[in-house]
Amino acid sequence: KQEVTQIPAALSVPEGENLVLNCSFTDSAIYNLQWFRQDPGKGLTSLLLIQSSQREQTSGRLNASLDKSSGRSTLYIAASQPGDSATYLCAVENRGSTLGRLYFGRGTQLTVWP
Amino acid sequence: SAVISQKPSRDICQRGTSLTIQCQVDSQVTMMFWYRQQPGQSLTLIATANQGSEATYESGFVIDKFPISRPNLTFSTLTVSNMSPEDSSIYLCSATSGRGVLDIQYFGAGTRLSVL
Numbered sequence: 001k002q003e004v005t006q007i008p009a010a011l012s013v014p015e016g017e018n019l020v021l022n023c024s025f026t027d028s029a030i031y032n033l034q035w036f037r038q039d040p041g042k043g044l045t046s047l048l049l050i051q052s053s054q055r056e057q058t059s060g061r062l063n064a065s066l067d068k069s070s071g072r073s074t075l076y077i078a079a080s081q082p083g084d085s086a087t088y089l090c091a092v093e094n095r096g097s098t099l100g101r102l103y104f105g106r107g108t109q110l111t112v113w114p
Numbered sequence: 115s116a117v118i119s120q121k122p123s124r125d126i127c128q129r130g131t132s133l134t135i136q137c138q139v140d141s142q143v144t145m146m147f148w149y150r151q152q153p154g155q156s157l158t159l160i161a162t163a164n165q166g167s168e169a170t171y172e173s174g175f176v177i178d179k180f181p182i183s184r185p186n187l188t189f190s191t192l193t194v195s196n197m198s199p200e201d202s203s204i205y206l207c208s209a210t211s212g213r214g215v216l217d218i219q220y221f222g223a224g225t226r227l228s229v230l
Contacts, residue, residue, distance in 0.1 A: 004156075034219065043118070043206060043221035089157070091219075098170065100145035100210040102219060104157040 002027045002094050006105035013080055013112055021075040021108045023090030028068050035064050035075050036089040038107065044089065048075070080112045116141050120207055120222030127197055127229050134193045135225045137207035142187035144211055148180070151204040151224070160205075163190040197229045 003026045013019055023033070032051050036044040048057045048064040050073070056065040063076040077084060087109045091102040117140040127133050137146065146163040161169040161182055169182035184190045194201055204226050210219045 036221075041123075041223070041226075043120070043223040044208075044219075046218050046220070049218050091157075098145075098162050100147065100208075100219065101159060101162065102147075102157075102208075106154075106156040 002092060002097075002103040004090060004092060004103050004105040006088075006090050006108050008108060009106065010109040011111070013110075015080060015082060015112055015114050017080050017112075018076070018078050019080055019110075021077070021088050021090075021110070023073040023075070023105055025071045025073075025090075025092050025103070027092075027094060028071050029095040030068065031093040031095055033064075033066055033073050033090065033092045034102070035062075035073075036091060038087045038089055047088075077110075080110075082112050082114055084112050085110055115218075116143060116209055116220040118207060118209055118220055118222040120225060122225055123223060124226040125228070127227065129198055129229060131197055132193055132195045133197065133227065134191050135205055135207070137190045137192070137209075137222055139188045139209045139220075143209040144187075145209065146184060146190045147208045147210075148182060148190070148192045149206045149208065151206060153203075157206065160192070163192075194227065197227075199229045202227055202229045 005024045034049045035047045050057045050066040061078040066073045087107040089107045090105045119138045148160040149157040151157045159172050160175045161171045163184040165184045181193045204224045206224045208221045
């Protein structure tokens with residue numbers, strides 16, 4: 001069974017810092033890995049999707065990398081802003097499971113203070 | 115992309131009652147899912163809502179407790195039956211095209227349920 005772990009569980013940084021969120025998974029037979037953002041009272045918003053054949057994806061100040069063989073992904077946030085404060089979730093879609101079924105980590109709660 | 119409308123956004127219910135949550139997608143999608151997120155926990159899949167057939171439930175979840183409907187390719191409902199305080203959670207629906215490597219998954223805003 002796929003297990004997804006995220007560290008740290010919480011992170012508090014001053015505005016402007018570059019930061020890294022970590023995600024690890026136990027089964028490397030994946031279709032893709034997604035990073036989501038969850039704001040209080042709102043649903044999940046997909047930030048980046050990395051296909052299993054890719055090494056990284058970038059969107060604005062966000063960069064996500066994937067090392068499938070070691071079962072790891074990182075989300076790099078450059079020049080953090082207070083508006084980045086949210087919970088960040090990592091999820092993988094397994095080969096051999098129902099298409100679209102995601103396995104989630106518990107998330108990293110990020111606070112960026114001015 | 116897809117926009118998912120989920121309602122109600124929150125509710126407070128009495129023990130023993132049932133609540134039906136609705137999920138509407140603005141385009142036809144292949145796969146729809148229902149997740150539960152308990153406080154401080156990860157999202158846990160309840161079931162996959164299949165159009166035209168019975169939902170597929172994950173271990174620990176049963177149809178009598180969480181009946182699901184999927185009458186067409188844009189709509190699904192989840193009912194939480196005979197509620198107890200342990201059912202207090204956020205319930206989220208999601209949808210995707212089911213294309214494997216290219217699957218971006220879209221989520222509703224969630225239903226925050228409190229059972230007294």
